[in-house]
Amino acid sequence: MGLMRQVLGESFGLFRQVKLSRPLGMRVRNASLVRSKAFVNGIWKGAASGEEFAVINPADGEAIGSVPNMNENDALEAVGAAYDSFLQWQETTAKERSHHLRKWFDVLQKNQDELAKIITAESGKPLKEAAGEVAYGNSFIEWFSEEARRIHGEVIDSPIKSKEMIFIRRPIGVTALITPWNFPIAMITRKAGAALAAGCTCVVKPAEDTPLTALALAALAEESGLPAGVFNVVTSGRDNAPLIGKSFCESPLVAGISFTGSTEVGKLLYKMCAKGVKRLSLELGGNAPFIVFKNADIGKAVQGAIASKFRNCGQTCVSANRLFVEEEMYDEFAGKFKEAMKAQLILGNGGDGVSTMGPLINDAQTKKVDGIVQDAVKKGARILLGGKKASSVGDRFFEPTLIADVDPRMLCYNEEIFGPIAVLIKFKNEEEVLRLANHTKRGLAGYFFSNDIAQIWRVAKKLEVGMVGINEGIISSAEAAFGGIKESGLGREGSHYGIEEFTYIKYLCFGNL
Structure with a gap:
């Protein structure tokens, strides 16, 4: 179970910084959105044990609220x-579900x-x-x-005159949605929107770092009139997350x-x-190549x-994890990338209205990112x-970092960094960079920039x-x-394909006609 416990104004250096002032806190006009209870069967409730855990603002380390630390029994009740x-x-009907979601x-x-x-x-x-992110997350519910009204079946020509063959789609049933902290609204709505549209109900287990957004979604689902028990949210700390998943x-x-x-x-x-x-x-980790x-x-x-x-730090x-640049323009x-980073990336408290990049989510992630940089330097990389x-x-802030002369011996070449660290890798030709880009067990996203249409088609396919x-x-x-191949996951989210994850095909054979 060890790995599952992971689931769930002054200047410095070359970067501009907005100095932290007072904590953002919860300056929310609609106080009903800030909840301290989980949402099960239309009822706001605590954990049966009475336990709670604090939710921390990573920008300043201040507690901004607390929520129930539920266990597997609470989850099974949901x-x-x-x-x-x-x-x-x-x-x-599809029309009724469409109306509820709208x-x-x-x-x-x-x-x-x-x-x-x-x-x-x-x-x-x-x-x-x-x-x-809110606009993006809301767009999935819209x-x-x-799409709820476009879940279609199919009529097949029968090989036998006395039979007719029809395929219909049916909802699979109750779905458990386990979501991450990095997109606390969009990763829920992308899953729940599809599940509810298909006719499924769901239990959401949000990440322990960002449960308040999930509970705000539940409050608004309740306000909209969504029937009790259709959308449920159970919260837990890291200690109970593995058993809930199990x-x-x-x-x-x-x-x-x-x-995810x-x-x-x-x-x-x-x-x-x-x-x-x-x-x-499953929407899992990536190691995205970015080719120039x-x-x-x-x-x-x-x-x-x-x-x-650098989106979301x-x-x-x-996120682009390995930046491959052809040697002629390396x-x-x-140089231009470095200048753009200096000009555009402003560290600070996200609520100040000026910052363009906030903190890492927690101390463990900060330590990991720092270790990745130190490993690269130790093995010969240059910090630009x-x-x-x-x-x-702040304790969880890390300077936007650009590293050159990166090679396969380094952690930053092989691991998903999940931090503001850009690594540059030089390549000689298309054949070489495709070999390097594809030499990974991950296969979520990839990016490349080219003005050669023939090359664009070749590389996109390969x-x-x-x-x-x-x-x-x-x-x-x-x-x-949205989705990947290899060890980056199974299935697709969003688009009309997203609903297919929550339906099964039922074959109806009419005989003796």
């Missing part, structure tokens, strides 16, 4: 409620600013970036409110699990779900790299910018990833099919 509700929810979307839209403040307070994201995998009432998180934990869930042959959707060919528009490539690498699964790209903790800003950004560093939307 599963039972979701199952009872499923018996009725599965019989609703009402939920409408109240989400009315509370965009408040949701963004909550995200910033518990994840450390700059407020502007948090607002962008999208699936529309209980989801083993419960006969849970038909499917959707998980590390590859290591995903493998454990995969193994535990095998016993019950459960439906499983010599014919690329260097300005667009630099901005694409900034967007892909580099803590995204589709030095020019490195940054390279250390920004202690004058990159071993589930998603490709071509002359573009931001690729996600509700309409896109």
Whole structure:
């Protein structure tokens, strides 16, 4: 169970910094969104044990609230409620489900600013970036409110005159949704929107670092009139998370699990779900290549790299992890990228309205990122910018860092960094960079910049990833099919394919006609 416990104004150096003033706290006008209880079967309740755990603002280390530390028994109670509700929810019409989701979307839209403040307070994201996530997260509820009415079956020509053959889609049942801290609203709505549209009910287990956003979503679901037991949220600290995950995998009432998180934990869930042959959707870790060919528009490539690498302080699964630059333009790209980082990346408390990059999520992640940089330097890499903790800003802040002369011996070459560390790798030609880019067990996203249309087509097909950004560093939307190959996961989220994860095909054969 060890790996599963992971689941769940002054200047310094070369960077500008906005000095932390007072904590953001919970400056939310709609106080009903800030909840201290879990949401099960339409009731706000604590853990049966009475235990709670604190939610910490990573920018300043201050507690901004507390929520129930539920255990596996609390979680199974929520599963039972979701199952009872499923018996009725599965019989609703597509139009009814569409209407419910649209009402939920409408109240989400009315509370965009408040949701963004909550995200910033518990994840450390700059407020502007948090607002962008809210718009992105809400768009999944809107999208699936529309897709609910487009879950189609199929009529097949029978080989026998006296028979007719029809395929229909049915909801799989209760779904357990285990979500990460880096996108505390979008990773829930992307899953729950699809599940509810398909006719499933769900139990959400948000990350222990960011439970307040999930509870705000539940409050707005309740306000919108979503029936009790259809959308449930159970919260827990790190100590109880492994057993809750295990209980989801083993419960006969849970038909499917959707998980976003590390590859290591995903493998454990995969193994535990095998016993019950459960439906499983996994969106796991990445090691995204970002390739700049010599014919690329260097300005667009630099901005694409900034967007892909440093969004959410580099803590995204589709973040550019290895930046491959063709040798003819390596030095020019490195210089311009460095200047763009210095000009655009401003460290500080996300709620100040000025910062463009916040803290790492917790002390463990800060220690990991620092270790990755030290390992690279020890093995011969050059620090072009940054390279250390920004202690004058806060304990969990790390300088935006640019490292050159990176090679396969280094951790930053092989591991998902999940921090504001950009690493540059020189390559000679297309054949070499494809070999290097694909030499990994991960295959989530990849990016490349080129103005050669023949090369674009070749590279796009040959990159071993589930998603490709071509002359573009931001690729996600509700309409896109999000997911990877190899050890980056199973299934797709978003798009019309997202609903398929929550339905099964039932074959109806009409005989003796």
